[in-house]
Amino acid sequence: xxxxxxxxxxxxxxxxxxxxxxxxxxxxxxxxxxxxxxxxxxxxxxxxxxxxxxxxxxxxxxxxxxxxxxxxxxxxxxxxxxxxxxxxxxxxxxxxxxxxxxxxxxxxxxxxxxxxxxxxxxxxxxxxxxxxxxxxxxxxxxxxxxxxxxxxxxxxxxxxxxxxxxxxxxxxxxxxxxxxxxxxxxxxxxxxxxxxxxxxxxxxxxxxxxxxxxxxxxxxxxxxxxxxxxxxxxxxxxxxxxxxxxxxxxxxxxxxxxxxxxxxxxxxxxxxxxxxxxxxxxxxxxxxxxxxxxxxxxxxxxxxxxxxxxxxxxxxxxxxxxxxxxxxxxxxxxxxxxxxxxxxxxxxxxxxxxxxxxxxxxxxxxxxxxxxxxxxxxxxxxxxxxxxxxxxxxxxxxxxxxxxxxxxxxxxxxxxxxxxxxxxxxxxxxxxxxxxxxxxxxxxxxxxxxxxxxxxxxxxxxxxxxxxxxxxxxxxxxxxxxxxxxxxxxxxxxxxxxxxxxxxxxxxxxxxxxxxxxxxxxxxxxxxxxxxxxxxxxxxxxxxxxxxxxxxxxxxxxxxxxxxxxxxxxxxxxxxxxxxxxxxxxxxxxxxxxxxxxxxxxxxxxxxxxxxxxxxxxxxxxxxxxxxxxxxxxxxxxxxxxxxxxxxxxxxxxxxxxxxxxxxxxxxxxxxxxxxxxxxxxxxxxxxxxxxxxxxxxxxxxxxxxxxxxxxxxxxxxxxxxxxxxxxxxxxxxxxxxxx
Amino acid sequence: xxxxxxxxxxxxxxxxxxxxxxxxxxxxxxxxxxxxxxxxxxxxxxxxxxxxxxxxxxxxxxxxxxxxxxxxxxxxxxxxxxxxxxxxxxxxxxxxxxxxxxxxxxxxxxxxxxxxxxxxxxxxxxxxxxxxxxxxxxxxxxxxxxxxxxxxxxxxxxxxxxxxxxxxxxxxxxxxxxxxxxxxxxxxxxxxxxxxxxxxxxxxxxxxxxxxxxxxxxxxxxxxxxxxxxxxxx
Numbered sequence: 001x002x003x004x005x006x007x008x009x010x011x012x013x014x015x016x017x018x019x020x021x022x023x024x025x026x027x028x029x030x031x032x033x034x035x036x037x038x039x040x041x042x043x044x045x046x047x048x049x050x051x052x053x054x055x056x057x058x059x060x061x062x063x064x065x066x067x068x069x070x071x072x073x074x075x076x077x078x079x080x081x082x083x084x085x086x087x088x089x090x091x092x093x094x095x096x097x098x099x100x101x102x103x104x105x106x107x108x109x110x111x112x113x114x115x116x117x118x119x120x121x122x123x124x125x126x127x128x129x130x131x132x133x134x135x136x137x138x139x140x141x142x143x144x145x146x147x148x149x150x151x152x153x154x155x156x157x158x159x160x161x162x163x164x165x166x167x168x169x170x171x172x173x174x175x176x177x178x179x180x181x182x183x184x185x186x187x188x189x190x191x192x193x194x195x196x197x198x199x200x201x202x203x204x205x206x207x208x209x210x211x212x213x214x215x216x217x218x219x220x221x222x223x224x225x226x227x228x229x230x231x232x233x234x235x236x237x238x239x240x241x242x243x244x245x246x247x248x249x250x251x252x253x254x255x256x257x258x259x260x261x262x263x264x265x266x267x268x269x270x271x272x273x274x275x276x277x278x279x280x281x282x283x284x285x286x287x288x289x290x291x292x293x294x295x296x297x298x299x300x301x302x303x304x305x306x307x308x309x310x311x312x313x314x315x316x317x318x319x320x321x322x323x324x325x326x327x328x329x330x331x332x333x334x335x336x337x338x339x340x341x342x343x344x345x346x347x348x349x350x351x352x353x354x355x356x357x358x359x360x361x362x363x364x365x366x367x368x369x370x371x372x373x374x375x376x377x378x379x380x381x382x383x384x385x386x387x388x389x390x391x392x393x394x395x396x397x398x399x400x401x402x403x404x405x406x407x408x409x410x411x412x413x414x415x416x417x418x419x420x421x422x423x424x425x426x427x428x429x430x431x432x433x434x435x436x437x438x439x440x441x442x443x444x445x446x447x448x449x450x451x452x453x454x455x456x457x458x459x460x461x462x463x464x465x466x467x468x469x470x471x472x473x474x475x476x477x478x479x480x481x482x483x484x485x486x487x488x489x490x491x492x493x494x495x496x497x498x499x500x501x502x503x504x505x506x507x508x509x510x511x512x513x514x515x516x517x518x519x520x521x522x523x524x525x526x527x528x529x530x531x532x533x534x535x536x537x538x539x540x541x542x543x544x545x546x547x548x549x550x551x552x553x554x555x556x557x558x559x560x561x562x563x564x565x566x567x568x569x570x571x572x573x574x575x576x577x578x579x580x581x582x583x584x585x586x587x588x589x590x591x592x593x594x595x596x597x598x599x600x601x602x603x604x605x606x607x608x609x610x611x612x613x614x615x616x617x618x619x620x621x622x623x624x625x626x627x628x629x630x631x632x633x634x635x636x637x638x639x640x641x642x643x644x645x646x647x648x649x650x651x652x653x654x655x656x657x658x659x660x661x662x663x664x665x666x667x668x669x670x671x672x673x674x675x676x677x678x679x680x681x682x683x684x685x686x687x688x689x690x691x692x693x694x695x696x697x698x699x700x701x702x703x704x705x706x707x708x709x710x711x712x713x714x715x716x717x718x719x720x721x722x723x724x725x726x727x728x729x730x731x732x733x734x735x736x737x738x739x740x
Numbered sequence: 741x742x743x744x745x746x747x748x749x750x751x752x753x754x755x756x757x758x759x760x761x762x763x764x765x766x767x768x769x770x771x772x773x774x775x776x777x778x779x780x781x782x783x784x785x786x787x788x789x790x791x792x793x794x795x796x797x798x799x800x801x802x803x804x805x806x807x808x809x810x811x812x813x814x815x816x817x818x819x820x821x822x823x824x825x826x827x828x829x830x831x832x833x834x835x836x837x838x839x840x841x842x843x844x845x846x847x848x849x850x851x852x853x854x855x856x857x858x859x860x861x862x863x864x865x866x867x868x869x870x871x872x873x874x875x876x877x878x879x880x881x882x883x884x885x886x887x888x889x890x891x892x893x894x895x896x897x898x899x900x901x902x903x904x905x906x907x908x909x910x911x912x913x914x915x916x917x918x919x920x921x922x923x924x925x926x927x928x929x930x931x932x933x934x935x936x937x938x939x940x941x942x943x944x945x946x947x948x949x950x951x952x953x954x955x956x957x958x959x960x961x962x963x964x965x966x967x968x969x970x971x972x973x974x
Contacts, residue, residue, distance in 0.1 A: 009968050016964060020957045024932075027953040034947040036868030042946045068927035070919040075937075493864065507864070688786045690863040698781050701858055706773035709851045710766035717762025724757070 033082065039505060039683040044086045047676035048172040052091035057182065059151045059175065061087075061097040064120040066127075066143040073130060073145065079164040080147075083171070102144040123148045124316070128160050151178035153231045154185075165657065169681050173370055180328040191237045192325055193283040194318065196221055197258050199244040199276030205263050208271075209306040211294075217308065221280075224314045232322060243277050256281045256290050282318070284325040291317055329372040330672055331388040337377035338404075338446065339397035341421075341644055360394075363647040366656040366665055371672070378404040390671040393448070394421040395644030400447045402587030409451060409580050413633025417671035421644040422448065422459045424515040425548060441548035452640065454580040456523035456531070457571055459642040460516045462545035463487055464567050467557055468538040468692070470510060486555045487544075488512045489537045494691055495566065496535045502666045502678035506659050507688045509535060510651065513550070515642030516543065516567040529575035533568040538692075540564050570641040572670070577638070582631035639667050659687050743828045747836025748843070751810070755844050765848050768802050772852060786863025791855055792873040792943040796913035796936040799845075799877075799884050804905025806844055807888025808898045810837045811970065815896040820973075830970050834963055838882075838889055845881035849874065868945035876942030879955040883935055884909045886962025893969040912936070912958075 035042045052059075061084060065077050077099075084097040100116040120126075127142035148157040149171070156174045161167065198218055206214035213220070218240050225238045243249040253260060258279035265273045280291040293309040309317070323329070334343050343360050367373055374388060378400070391411060400408070412418055425441035443461050452458060466489035474481050491509040498504045516537075524531050542557065542564050549555075558564060581587070645651060652661045666678035693701075755761040776791040783790070814820040823833060856870045884905075891905035892898075916934030919927050931937055935958065938951040 006972070009971060013964060013968055017961065020960060024950075024953055024957055027950045030949075032949040035945065036872050036947065037945040038866045038868055042944070070927060074919070074928070074931050498864075688864060688866075689784050690781070690786050690859075693862060701862070702777045702780070705777045705854060705858060706770065709773060709854055710769045713762055713765045713769060713851060717759055717766075720756065720762075721759065 031082075041684055042082070044083070044090065044168055045172070045676065045680040045683065047680050048087065048168055049090040051172050051175050051179070052087050052095050055092055055094040055151075055175075055179070057152045058094045058096065059149065059178070061147055061149050061171075062119075062123070063097065063099045063147040064102045064116065064123075064125045064144045065099060066103060066145070067101050069130065069143055069145075073143065073162075076145065076161055076164055079167065080161070083167060087171070117144075120144055120146070123155065124157055124312070125159055128162070149174050149178060151175070152182045153233060154178055154181055155231060165684055166681075169684075172680065173677070177323075177328060177370075181323060181326075184326045184328045185233050185235050185322075188235055188284075188326060190285070191235050192322060193237050193239060193281075194225055195239045195241055195252075195281045195283065197241050197243060197249065197253065197256075197281065198278045200242050201244040201274050202261065202276035202278060204271050205261075205266065205274075205276070208263075208266055211306050211308045213308060220311050221314060224311055225318065228315050228318050232319075236318075236322075252281075253277050256288065258290070259292055259294060259296075282321050282325060287325055289321045289325060291321065324372065327372050329368075329370055331374045332367065332371040332668065332672070333374050333376050333388040333391040335378065335391065335393045335396065336375040337398070338393075338400060339395075340393065341395045341647070343373060343375065359649050360647055362649045362652040362654050362656075362661070363664065365654065366652070366661060367668065369656075370665075370677070371668065378407055389417055389673060390668060391416055391418045392421070392668075393418065394647060395423045396446045396448065397423070397426055397444050399445060402447075405447060405451050406581055406587045408448075410630060410633075412455075412577055412636045412638065413579050413630035415634030415636050417637040417639075417673075419639040419667065419671055420448065420452065420459075420641070421646060422446075422452075422515070422640065422642055423513075423644050424459060424461045424463075424642060425513075427513075438549060438551050441550075451580050452638075453520070454523075455573065455577050455638060456520045456527065456529060457573060457638070457640055458518045458520065459640065460518060460543070460545070462515055462543040463548065463550070464489060464511075464514050464516050464537050464541055464569065464642075465544050465555060465557075466490075466537045466541035467564075468492060468540065483552055484555075485552050486557070487550050487552075489514070489541060489569075491535045491569070492538065492692060493689060495538060497533055500532060500534070500572075502670055502675055502682065503534060503663075504679075505682040505684075506663050506666070508659055509663055510660060511569060511641075511643060512645040512651065513643050514569050514645070517569060517571050517640055517642050519568070519571065524573070527575065527578055529573050529577065532572045532574075534570040534572060536569055537567045539566050541567055543567070570639070572667075573638045573640070574635065576632055576635050579631045579633065637671055639671060743832040744836045744839070747828065747833055748839045751837050751840030752843055755806075755840070761844065764802060764805060765851070768798065768848055769851055771798055773855075776855065786859055786865050788856055788859060788865070788870055788873060789943070791852070792869075792877070793940070795877055795943075796880060796939055797910075799881055800906060800909035800913045802848070803841075803845065803881060803884040804888045804891060804902045804909055807841050807885055807892050807905060808902040809892065810841065810889055811892040811966075812896050812898045812901045815973070816898075830967055834889065834966050834970070838885055838963060841885040841889065842878070842882045845885060846878060849877055849881070866945070869943060870945075872945040872947060873943040875947065876939045876951075879942065879952070880935055880939045883912070883955050883958045883962065886959045886966070887912070890962050890966040890969060893966040893973075 033042065063080055063084070065080070068074075069077070081099065088095055088097060100119060101113060102116045102120050103113040125144060125146035125148065127144050129140045130143050145161050146157065146159045147161065148155055156178050158170060158174070196218060203215045206212060222238055222240070225236060229236045229238075241249050241252070243253055252258070256279065258277045258281070260275060260277040262275040263271075263273060265271065278294045280293050282289045282291065293314075295307040295309075296304060334340075336343065341360055343364055364373065376391075391408070393408075408418065423444055426444050427439045427441055429439050430437045449458065465486040467486070468490050470485045470488035470490060472483045472485065474483050489511055491511065493507040496503060496506055496509065498506075519531055519533075523529075540557070540561070544550075544555075646660070647664055652658070652664060656662065656665060662682050666682055669675065669678035669681070772791060772794060775794050776788075779790075811820070814823060856865060856867075859865045887908045888901075888905040891908060892901040894904060895901050912933070912935040914934075914936060916931050916937035919931050922930050932954070935955075938954045941948055941951050
């Protein structure tokens with residue numbers, strides 16, 4: 001009987017266990033989530049909802065993920081499933097997603113998995129290496145962790161998803177980009193020309209260069225273009241040009257700066273001395289992009305090596321350049337004249353490692369994710385005022401003429417937003433490197449001050465030094481200790497204006513060589529301008545003006561704390577600004593008398609466009625600008641900060657995850673009237689530092705929480721024990737009395 | 741249900757009659773406080789993530805110590821027979837003891853509310869993950885209590901009950917971190933079985949029905965296993 005009951009119990013247990021397993025499996029597919037986080041990190045933003053609910057063509061997201069990955073990769077898959085489910089709930093009927101189970105290459109895989117692997121590879125999703133343990137050995141395993149977004153005929157891919165951070169932002173912006181790309185492609189007035197220049201003479205020398213594939217390259221290239229063209233609505237025309245057979249193309253080679261090669265007599269005269277050219281040009285309207293398809297390396301001891309672009313890379317390069325040519329992203333105008341920071345880095349290959357301090361490559365890379373940068377020059381370009389919402393002026397050093405100030409002023413009057421990154425001093429390195437001689441700091445007078453002063457904001461000719469600043473440990477071989485860089489203030493969250501939605505999750509920043517920004521309250525109030533201080537230095541900051549010396553060894557905080565105060569570092573002003581030129585006579589534009597001046601400095605401009613514009617300029621300059629003056633404009637935004645260091649690679653990281661990078665990109669979004677995107681970008685900011693507290697407070701907090709709480713519990717226990725003993729004694733006494 | 745309440749009340753009182761409760765709570769607070777606050781200012785982040793990350797491991801040592809005596813002691817001293825003569829079912833006994841241990845775990849967590857209060861004074865604390873963390877901690881504690889109870893029902897020796905409970909709870913706490921040692925074919929299932937994995941999800945501030953279902957499932961399995969084990973002893 002007992003055995004029967006026991007058997008029944010175990011059967012019951014197994015049935016219950018089976019039901020529980022079923023409930024859990026059902027729970028995986030039918031899940032409900034409650035996001036308790038303040039910024040709703042795990043729920044999709046309004047902008048994502050809007051993007052997927054307004055799709056006009058089918059959009060499919062195909063996720064290729066290897067199953068059963070070890071932690072932390074298994075959480076990525078779950079996060080992706082949940083995220084795409086959220087998109088799906090909020091999307092219209094055009095949205096679809098599918099997960100493909102793809103095993104890594106080395107494993108014995110099923111038929112389906114093999115097919116999925118092929119699909120993934122066709123989309124350009126290849127396995128990445130992760131660490132895993134198999135058969136008691138730590139191995140590097142290959143795993144697929146990528147996705148493609150297919151919208152219409154166009155494909156956008158995220159080949160590696162190694163973290164969940166910023167995933168929603170990446171997906172939403174990719175979908176937005178695809179949407180824009182389709183409409184831009186369908187509205188193209190003419191096809192994009194892809195011209196392959198390849199001299200047939202090169203085919204003879206190709207084996208000597210180690211590129212045996214060269215003779216087949218035009219055919220291969222054409223096939224890739226055909227394949228790509230199908231996805232780009234047939235908007236590409238392929239043209240193959242052989243400069244060897246047609247000398248007419250020689251001019252084109254110069255015009256497009258196509259790589260040319262020369263060789264002497266080879267193989268004992270079997271191949272005669274000659275020359276040839278190879279390169280690709282993409283052309284749409286007046287815009288051209290040159291793509292070098294043959295790379296030349298000089299390797300010590302080995303000699304010159306040639307590398308021809310692989311077929312797999314061609315499609316990617318063509319796609320990326322199509323986006324640039326047809327301007328699928330919103331334009332951001334960048335002032336390239338007046339010695340502003342150079343947005344284009346000089347050369348990607350620098351054998352010496354290069355000095356990357358002044359480059360803006362990280363900023364440019366982040367910017368290109370959502371915007372197209374249009375370099376404009378006030379000296380040459382008269383049409384600066386159209387086709388963009390935001391103008392960036394970063395670190396100008398040359399003086400602006402009244403006419404140029406007038407152009408900026410009128411841009412603001414037309415409702416264009418402007419970001420001013422103003423350097424107060426020009427750092428000039430010493431000509432003779434004497435020991436201990438530092439750079440000199442010469443005040444910069446660009447003339448922008450009078451414009452900004454008129455709007456109610458002023459960048460002071462001084463540097464903010466702060467006790468809350470970047471500190472560096474000095475290695476023992478250099479004396480040890482701590483080097484304090486007072487000119488690199490660390491902005492704590494207390495001093496960041498978190499009332500603004502796009503600043504709410506920025507909890508700390510670092511700035512370098514910043515000048516304080518002052519507001520003229522009277523003007524601001526009079527013009528009814530909204531002025532928001534974005535962040536300030538700490539209470540313990542002071543100014544350095546006059547004779548500037550930023551040698552950290554020589555800077556000491558003032559002995560008297562009375563000279564220290566909080567100083568605003570960046571502002572955003574918003575409103576209808578009155579024109580600086582209201583009531584003044586319109587400034588005259590300088591007519592160029594000597595065409596040779598200055599033109600040599602701008603090498604990036606297309607030579608054709610330049611000569612055309614030069615021809616027209618003489619006439620245009622004489623007739624334009626009459627009667628178009630706006631004395632009080634539309635509502636516009638002005639961002640102002642007293643340093644251009646904020647956008648340099650020293651401060652902005654490559655991935656755009658640091659608070660500084662997020663801040664800069666958010667400001668650009670705000671100036672492009674995309675506050676929602678800025679909020680979405682910054683909602684996952686995990687950097688959340690503590691407020692400043694004294695050493696004593698820290699010790700007290702630690703003591704109370706580590707030792708204080710257990711002591712309180714023990715005291716409570718003792719109290720309970722004493723009470724209980726008393727009660728016991730009391731009862732004992734009662735009974736003793738009764739016994740007596 | 742009345743019987744469940746009576747047993748719960750008796751067991752919960754028993755915890756606080758002996759000095760064991762105060763000692764266990766003090767040790768728990770000392771360990772979590774030490775590990776959380778020692779590097780706290782060094783990490784300089786207004787978050788309780790490190791405290792919650794620590795909980796699965798801490799609980800896997802503390803909770804078996806709380807639950808080890810629940811059945812073992814009764815069987816050892818013979819009071820279990822007396823209990824069975826009373827008008828109570830096995831279910832009442834198990835639920836009563838289970839709720840008592842869960843409420844004890846909650847009372848153990850109450851003093852740790854000082855941590856979020858402290859952090860909120862020091863920075864901008866997001867309350868979502870804190871609320872999620874405490875809900876997760878209660879669910880995790882309840883799961884471990886269920887298995888601790890099961891371990892206690894297996895033997896009359898409290899030390900053995902503690903060790904069995906520790907092994908089960910510790911395995912549940914760390915299994916998701918040891919996935920690299922498992923074959924890729926079972927990694928998914930093993931990962932899902934880990935209580936630490938589900939707890940981490942909730943403690944991020946995301947209450948997910950899958951995690952809640954998981955915790956209730958293992959609570960049920962633990963309690964039902966204890967039920968069978970107790971029946972075996974008749």
